[in-house]
Amino acid sequence: MRHRKRGRKLSVPTAHRRAMLRNLVTNLLVYERIKTTDAKAKEARRFADKMITLGKAGTLAARRRALAFIQRKDIVHKLFQEIAPRFKDRKGGYTRIIKIGRRTYTSDAAPMSYLELTERGEQV
Secondary structure (H helix, E strand, O other), rough: OOOOOOOOOOOHHHHHHHHHHHHHHHHHHHEEEEEEEEEHHHHHHHHHHHHHHHHHHHOOOHHHHHHHHOOOOHHHHHHHHHHHOOOOOOOOOOEEEEEEEEEOOOOOEEEEEEEEOOHHHHHO
């Protein structure tokens, strides 16, 4: 039974998984749309929504918590100054997953999807 076991293991060790999810969330905040596998997108969505909620709080403590996860000051600044104000009237659902089929250029044929912010700014 999987009681009280939240999240996916993604077939990687814990430190690698944490680093990978941090990088996915950072890239999502930079480009506002990333292409990844379904499982990684579903897992990264949890953390991206938490970071945007911290950005909406706007306090110093929230900024420090975001810096502990993202670790790039310029991206945290973008989160608090540009991204979070777009979602000020929204209570949740800051990201969406769009399924795009299976990966064809490798042998694993993993299901792929786009993870994007629901209210995107100018395209980078």
